[in-house]
Amino acid sequence: MKDYTKILRDKDISPSIQRVKILEFLDINRSHPTVDEIFTSLLPVIPTLSKMTIYNTLKLFSAKGLIRSIPNSENIGHYDFNVEPHSHFKCRTCKRVFDIDVDLGVNIASNIDGYKIDEYNLILEGTCKECNKKIKN
Amino acid sequence: MKDYTKILRDKDISPSIQRVKILEFLDINRSHPTVDEIFTSLLPVIPTLSKMTIYNTLKLFSAKGLIRSIPNSENIGHYDFNVEPHSHFKCRTCKRVFDIDVDLGVNIASNIDGYKIDEYNLILEGTCKECNKKIKN
């Protein structure tokens, strides 16, 4: 079992119950959950939890490089514990976000001068394996 | 002057005044406008215009491959007349979206089996040249 309290302290974040539970949830659930999914799942654990805390916490975690957010054309935020370089595929049918092992190489930052890049995301969209099968049947 | 009516007909879209003007606007304004910017700009031209028409039209154009939408972590839709492969940079300060000439190199589609890819987007986020200067001063 990971010591999320320590992970937070190492990033200069005071480890409140809410923050620890949100971080733990994101680590265990690598399905790129939305704010709403996090809220619904943690409400039984922390009955006083508010969505505002989740928004604040996710913003804080992102700023500290602890997690990353995944933009997509449906304009709903997904969050990822995995900050290692990898890409994402969003299924337009089931709405799930999958990890895709596409390596962009390091050469992106070097190409663009003048721009300060905080983050980059490669997002593929279309139909996932499962939904493809269902459509064909 | 381009024949937008013909461009629409070629894609089996009946060329209403609204659709022609929206397409023309996107062609002339390559600044990746939002729905609101399109609406505000075209309202003087088509006084009865409604935002719903713009949403419908952009969705239709996207589905027909006439334009593409640019996802970003601020969850606000930007639209691009240019459907040729290229990437985007969104400035978190001034909110503008810039074209970036990043070559993704290896063709992505071939790497991922089982997934049907309709579209892919590489979106970089951070601070643009101009905003960088302002911050430093």
Add this chain to the structure above:
DNA sequence: ATATAAATTTTGAATGATTCTAATTTTGTG
């Protein structure tokens, strides 16, 4: 320990983008 200040969480209202629904207008066809 205890008072006080600072940080965090909570609540509910507000905002902003997008979607829904139903009515109206426009267009295409016989």
Add this chain to the structure above:
DNA sequence: CACAAAATTAGAATCATTCAAAATTTATAT
């Protein structure tokens, strides 16, 4: 020219997100 189909419009509804202010919790100094 009438009728059906398609497109547009208006306004309400929804959903994610943010704001502002109050309440709670935590940390600090006495």
